[in-house]
Amino acid sequence: MDAFHARGWFEEPKPQNAVEHGIGTQNMLQLTPNAGIKPFSRIFNWGNIFPYVAQVVRSEKFDYRQVTEIVHNDVVFKHAIKQAAEQTLREQRYAKNGHRLLGRSISGDKDEEEDAKEGISYQQILRKQEQRAITILQEMGSTLNNYLLAFTSWLLYKLLPCFLSGVVTNTKQIEMLKNASNRAPDTPLIFVPLHRSHLDYIMVTFILTNNDIRSPLVAAGNNLQIPVFGSLLRGLGAFFIKRKIDPVEGKKDVLYRAALHLYLTHALKQGHNVEFFIEGGRTRTGKPCMPKGGILSVIVSAFMDGSIPDALLVPVSVNYERLVDGNFVREQKGEKKVPETFKKAISGIWKTLNSSYGLMRIDFNEPYSIRELVNSYNKIALEDGSAKLYKPAAKTLQHSQSTSSLYGTDVVCEEHRNLIESISRQVVFDCAAATSVMSTNALAFLLLTRYRNGADEQLIAAALDDLRNSLSGCKDLGFSGESSHIVAYACDLLGKGLVTRTRDENGRVFIRPVSTVESYIELGYYSNMLTPHFALSSILMTTFHALLPSTNLPDNVADHATATGVTRKKLIDTALENCLVYRYEFILNKPTQVLEQMLQHQLDDLLISGFLRRPEVDESENQASTRRFAHNLGLELDEDEIEANEYKLEAADMLFLSKETLEQQRFMCEVLAPFASTYLAVAQALQILHRSSMLESEFINFVINDLSNKVKNGSCAYAESISTDSVRNCLKLLEKWSVIEVCNQRGMRLISLNTLYEMSRDSLNTIVKKIEAVMPRFNKGHFSQETNAQ
Ligand SMILES: CCCCCCCCCCCCCCCC(=O)SCCNC(=O)CCNC(=O)[C@H](O)C(C)(C)COP(=O)(O)OP(=O)(O)OC[C@H]1O[C@@H](n2cnc3c(N)ncnc32)[C@H](O)[C@@H]1OP(=O)(O)O
Numbered sequence: 198m199d200a201f202h203a204r205g206w207f208e209e210p211k212p213q214n215a216v217e218h219g220i221g222t223q224n225m226l227q228l229t230p231n232a233g234i235k236p237f238s239r240i241f242n243w244g245n246i247f248p249y250v251a252q253v254v255r256s257e258k259f260d261y262r263q264v265t266e267i268v269h270n271d272v273v274f275k276h277a278i279k280q281a282a283e284q285t286l287r288e289q290r291y292a293k294n295g296h297r298l299l300g301r302s303i304s305g306d307k308d309e310e311e312d313a314k315e316g317i318s319y320q321q322i323l324r325k326q327e328q329r330a331i332t333i334l335q336e337m338g339s340t341l342n343n344y345l346l347a348f349t350s351w352l353l354y355k356l357l358p359c360f361l362s363g364v365v366t367n368t369k370q371i372e373m374l375k376n377a378s379n380r381a382p383d384t385p386l387i388f389v390p391l392h393r394s395h396l397d398y399i400m401v402t403f404i405l406t407n408n409d410i411r412s413p414l415v416a417a418g419n420n421l422q423i424p425v426f427g428s429l430l431r432g433l434g435a436f437f438i439k440r441k442i443d444p445v446e447g448k449k450d451v452l453y454r455a456a457l458h459l460y461l462t463h464a465l466k467q468g469h470n471v472e473f474f475i476e477g478g479r480t481r482t483g484k485p486c487m488p489k490g491g492i493l494s495v496i497v498s499a500f501m502d503g504s505i506p507d508a509l510l511v512p513v514s515v516n517y518e519r520l521v522d523g524n525f526v527r528e529q530k531g532e533k534k535v536p537e538t539f540k541k542a543i544s545g546i547w548k549t550l551n552s553s554y555g556l557m558r559i560d561f562n563e564p565y566s567i568r569e570l571v572n573s574y575n576k577i578a579l580e581d582g583s584a585k586l587y588k589p590a591a592k593t594l595q596h597s598q599s600t601s602s603l604y605g606t607d608v609v610c611e612e613h614r615n616l617i618e619s620i621s622r623q624v625v626f627d628c629a630a631a632t633s634v635m636s637t638n639a640l641a642f643l644l645l646t647r648y649r650n651g652a653d654e655q656l657i658a659a660a661l662d663d664l665r666n667s668l669s670g671c672k673d674l675g676f677s678g679e680s681s682h683i684v685a686y687a688c689d690l691l692g693k694g695l696v697t698r699t700r701d702e703n704g705r706v707f708i709r710p711v712s713t714v715e716s717y718i719e720l721g722y723y724s725n726m727l728t729p730h731f732a733l734s735s736i737l738m739t740t741f742h743a744l745l746p747s748t749n750l751p752d753n754v755a756d757h758a759t760a761t762g763v764t765r766k767k768l769i770d771t772a773l774e775n776c777l778v779y780r781y782e783f784i785l786n787k788p789t790q791v792l793e794q795m796l797q798h799q800l801d802d803l804l805i806s807g808f809l810r811r812p813e814v815d816e817s818e819n820q821a822s823t824r825r826f827a828h829n830l831g832l833e834l835d836e837d838e839i840e841a842n843e844y845k846l847e848a849a850d851m852l853f854l855s856k857e858t859l860e861q862q863r864f865m866c867e868v869l870a871p872f873a874s875t876y877l878a879v880a881q882a883l884q885i886l887h888r889s890s891m892l893e894s895e896f897i898n899f900v901i902n903d904l905s906n907k908v909k910n911g912s913c914a915y916a917e918s919i920s921t922d923s924v925r926n927c928l929k930l931l932e933k934w935s936v937i938e939v940c941n942q943r944g945m946r947l948i949s950l951n952t953l954y955e956m957s958r959d960s961l962n963t964i965v966k967k968i969e970a971v972m973p974r975f976n977k978g979h980f981s982q983e984t985n986a987q
Pocket residue numbers: 346347349350353392398399400402403406415416417418419421430433434435436438439440441442443449473474475476477478479489490491492493494601602603604607608609613614615617618
């Protein structure tokens with residue numbers, strides 16, 4: 198194992214500790230930058246003997262101000278309490294009298310008399326709302342303090358090495374953050390990590406604290422408010438929020454919204470850094486989830502209304518060789534999430550301490566300035582001439598509601614929504630793109646896309662070499678060294694539950710995935726880290742094969758070559774449509790990138806790599822472009838000439854199958870095939886909604902059971918297609934396409950077919966066909982010919 202290198206770490210392999218420092222990266226578990234600093238130069242430096250104690254004692258202490266009191270005294274909060282009381286009063290009157298009395302004023306003497314007769318008291322309601330406001334703030338507020346941070350930090354120095362071989366980060370990135378916070382101390386840092394594990398937020402705070410950067414307040418779901426741990430997290434920076442902000446769909450919880458809005462705004466004003474998980478929870482699939490906009494909208498509003506001069510959004514990428522919190526297989530199979538409890542937390546910690554998870558990699562990416570983001574959004578809006586410009590308020594808004602955030606006007610204006618959505622998609626895209634690929638990601642990806650039935654270790658190592666070549670320059674690799682060693686190392690980390698390694702009588706090692714549904718789903722989690730990177734190529738390859746005419750053309754067809762090719766335009770147009778199928782599954786481009794251009798680039802790359810073939814035309818590229826130019830100008834040509842030219846143009850733009858790379862093409866198609874299978878199963882299941890609506894959860898269970906049966910009887914080749922998350926994403930797509938309607942009845946989501954699809958079976962078949970277009974044609978197309986030939 199000593200030849201294996203985690204990137205930039207194992208320059209001088211040491212058997213006792215697999216991690217070595219490399220250029221630019223550091224193992225944070227071994228770094229105690231403050232330990233060697235003597236407070237008084239003449240005194241004996243005990244820091245050299247107790248480096249961890251010295252580190253935490255000597256690290257910089259900050260003034261972490263409490264903000265609940267400030268929020269409580271804010272006039273806007275008092276106004277929100279009144280608003281909430283009036284809302285309740287109206288509801289109570291409605292419950293007693295129906296809409297007859299809805300128009301009544303809140304506090305006229307006569308109305309109060311009427312209310313008293315019906316047993317309704319506004320003053321009592323107001324007192325209850327005041328009480329509720331205090332409870333909300335108490336439950337929300339963080340009690341971040343230096344002493345608890347220091348003690349926990351010391352404990353982590355001792356405990357983390359028990360189960361992690363290292364926490365790798367780039368020291369330049371830390372320097373960049375320090376400089377940013379020193380240069381503009383009144384500009385808060387907003388850390389936005391993609392969420393994989395509970396260790397994410399622990400490590401972000403640990404690294405910042407130990408590098409003398411202000412620890413952030415972290416938005417934590419209130420399901421983590423469990424005994425003991427809840428208070429600990431609160432003292433370490435957590436401020437608790439409801440995961441679903443409005444308990445009743447369609448009715449805004451104004452008081453809660455105001456509390457969260459004001460808590461965050463005042464925290465930023467008081468100089469706190471903030472961290473939040475923009476996906477709203479840990480990814481269950483290994484690939485990023487679609488972002489949520491609530492917290493970000495408050496931060497942008499704080500800049501807009503002049504509460505803060507700017508804020509720096511720091512996208513944080515986190516990855517693990519082996520996920521510390523176990524896996525999400527149960528949830529993907531449709532079983533309910535087990536709630537967080539004290540017992541579960543303790544047993545989780547115990548299990549973690551007794552296991553080995555390899556390396557954790559954490560990257561603090563280049564920050565975005567909110568000010569700059571808003572400016573560039575405005576620039577685009579100006580060029581477009583369509584959207585409204587966004588301008589920060591001329592002076593601080595102190596007593597009015599925001600017009601653009603959680604607590605504000607009833608409808609958040611569309612421009613603001615677009616701005617927040619663009620920023621959040623940009624951040625998620627960047628975080629995902631900057632996430633380092635770990636050895637386990639690479640191995641799982643190869644096993645699932647190429648060697649589902651297993652392969653010789655040397656073959657997998659050669660495939661890993663290819664993968665590393667194809668990733669070089671565009672993805673950061675969290676490992677280095679000989680591929681055969683990396684494969685063996687990754688197998689060990691994934692463990693016997695996921696992959697088996699057997700040696701035959703000739704001493705050759707054979708590696709294969711364990712063939713259970715659970716192991717495929719878990720391998721899918723590791724593999725999916727790479728899936729977004731190959732998604733566009735996979736869509737292009739799948740679309741190309743779907744568009745290729747039948748393989749059984751008789752040889753006497755007039756122009757065989759043209760008949761077995763696809764025009765570039767047709768390929769791009771159809772691929773664009775297919776990209777839309779995955780709109781809730783992947784963020785395929787940044788808001789600043791044009792998807793069509795990205796597809797064109799990706800297609801050029803596929804051509805360069807020999808996945809597709811260009812025609813061998815009998816004219817030079819120069820001649821072709823002149824012809825194209827003339828065509829575009831619509832120069833005068835006679836009919837025959839036009840026809841001949843168009844034919845030549847089309848022939849020059851044709852793309853053909855490359856028989857030499859069929860195997861690689863198949864691998865590329867395999868990347869998205871499991872998602873396509875899930876989507877197809879959902880589309881096919883829609884018919885059970887005919888003339889009857891169904892609870893969304895029941896429908897999801899139906900699809901998951903259907904997929905499980907298909908996997909069992911072999912009609913679905915991908916056990917990892919059993920994915921509740923992808924079923925949900927597909928339902929969002931169908932809702933967007935107006936195929937289904939989702940309505941909320943007393944907190945339960947009911948789905949039914951829209952009228953058009955209810956009336957006509959043909960329309961439903963069109964949807965099935967539209968989704969079938971993203972299924973690779975392994976059984977009908979050129980791949981099956983290749984298989985037949987073998
Ligand atoms: C030394 C060592 C120490 C170590 C030890 C450290 C430990 C230190 C702490 C531990 C800490 C634990 C941390 C755990 C990790 C989690 O617990 S992760 C889960 C919790 N965090 C999050 O969810 C953060 C991201 N989520 C959000 O921002 C969500 O929007 C919210 C705020 C939760 C609300 O979600 P929701 O109820 O689903 O509602 P959503 O559809 O998002 O919209 C709500 C409103 O936001 C606004 N909004 C939404 N989208 C937009 C938009 N695009 N534009 C404008 N406004 C928008 C609108 O006002 C919207 O209301 P409507 O106008 O639609 O009615």
